[in-house]
Amino acid sequence: MGNLVIAKMTGTLPPGTPEELAGPAEAPVRRKMRFASLDVLRGFALLGILILNIENFAGYEALMDFPVGLIKPAFVGWHAHLDFAIVILKWVFAEGKMRGLFSLLFGAGAVLLTERIERRGETGRAAVVFYRRNFWLLLFGICHGFLIWFGDILFPYAVLSLIFLYPLRRLAARKLIIVGLTIWLVGGTFGSLRFFHVADVLRSDAHLTAARAAGSAATPAQLAVIGAAESERKAESASAVEAIREGRLDYVAGWRYGVAHEQSLNKRAFRSLIVLEILGAMITGMGLYKAGFLTNQRPVKEYVRLALGGYAVSTPLVLIGLWHMYRDGFSAAADARWMSIPYTTEVVGAVLANASVLLLLVRSGRLRWVFHPLSAVGRTAFSNYILTSLICKVVFSWGPWKLYGKLEFYQWYLFVAGIWTVNLIISPLRNLGRNGARSRQVNRDRCRAGTRTGSRLAPGPYRI
Secondary structure (H helix, E strand, O other): OHHHHHHHOOOOOOOOOOOOOOOOOOOOOOHHHOOHHHHHHHHHHHHHHHHHHHHHHHOOOOEOOEOOOOOOOOOOHHHHHHHHHHHHHHHHHHOOHHHHHHHHHHHHHHHHHHHHHHHOOOHHHHHHHHHHHHHHHHHHHHHHHHHOOOOOOHHHHHHHHHHHHHHHOOOOHHHHHHHHHHHHHHHHHHHHHHHOOHHHHHHHHHHHHHHHHHHHHOOHHHHHHHHHHHHHHHHHHHHHHHHHHHHOOOHHHHHHHHHHHHHHHHHHHHHHOOHHHHHHHHHHHHHHHHOOOOOOOOOHHHHHHHHHHHHHHHHHHHHHHHHHHHHOOOOHHHHHHHHHOOHHHHHHHHHHHHHHHHHHHHHHOOOHHHHHHHHHHHHOHHHHHHHHHHHHHHHHHHOOOOOOOOOOHHHHHHHHHHHHHHHHHHHHHHHHHHHHHHHHHHHHHHHHHHHHHOOOOOOOOOOO
8 A cells, every 4th residue: 555655646746736734824825725625634634633532531541542441331231332333433434543634734734835935936934934833833732731631732743843844845755755654654653562562561461361370370470460460450440530530620720630641641652752653644744745645636546546445454453453352351452462553554544545535525526515614624723623622621621510521432422523513613704704804904905005106906815
């Protein structure tokens, strides 16, 4: 699949008319000059990220990304099959895939931003604008992570962008795709194994299995292993109670816990090198933009082949892993062996497949009633991201409801649907207001320019 991407998506087609991806434009941009495909992809990724983040906002999980250890157990009662269906769909289409798609688009935005400025003949200014915007993103990420929610991703995006993306922007599409996929697959896999402590988990499980199999013939060392496992189980129960208590604290009381979580998360992400997964996706996105893939300029057959190939790689890995998770009672060892080891490989396949399907749908011209508000969400991605965090924190922690840990697993996703509805309704309205304000400002600037110079002002909107 990687060879197909590299062979088919070299820089043989022009990138097309630039569309702003990395923040507000230096001057107003006509809507028809934007790539609708990029806006739709970004909006899709932004909404999809909440499918994963809701698990941190809404309740405690004893095993990351699986609804086990909840106060109200999943996989029981009338909604057991519904819970299983949510987990399967989440892992096949969303888990890690939305972050991967967003990272692709972020990398594309680095090229798009500098390319737009350089095409105006302002090559020297491109670096200034690029680094200024990413320093602002760094600041916003720090504020978001330390003042609102400890699951922030803007901070690592900004750090990686400031260090790596600008020097790489001039590489050819083929080189960017090769380098990006290599870092994404190899570096991301290495980082995820370290981040999830896969070797330690499997080693401990092997020792525990051997100790239990020994039975009455167990050695003192094996008995100590069994005792340690029991103590760890009791400690996990106590930590669950403490996590629920922390999750229901108001803003002031819970702030110091949030700061500690944010510090721990960032240290762990960078020390384990799992951030290489993000960096690889960014660089791949730079290449895919230059190749015309993300701007929907490649032949239809390429998107079809990549969609089929990507799902052929990712879906079996996920389904086989989930089957083993179910059979082994959602144990940490099964998670390490069947979900963590192939994690990056199945993420890469599904990210490229999801993007291909969406781009084909956009190209078909159908479902405009869906893609119009979705593209509006994509154009206001930053504000929607912050708004979602604020709403979730107020509902689950800071407000009077204190719903953290109180809802059933399937009910989390009813709340997700409600947040999506808010995003899809208000985003088009915000875009209308912003576009109107920009148009009025442009007209005022033109009038002032005409008054000063006595020149005749050409009718029509301002163009970059």
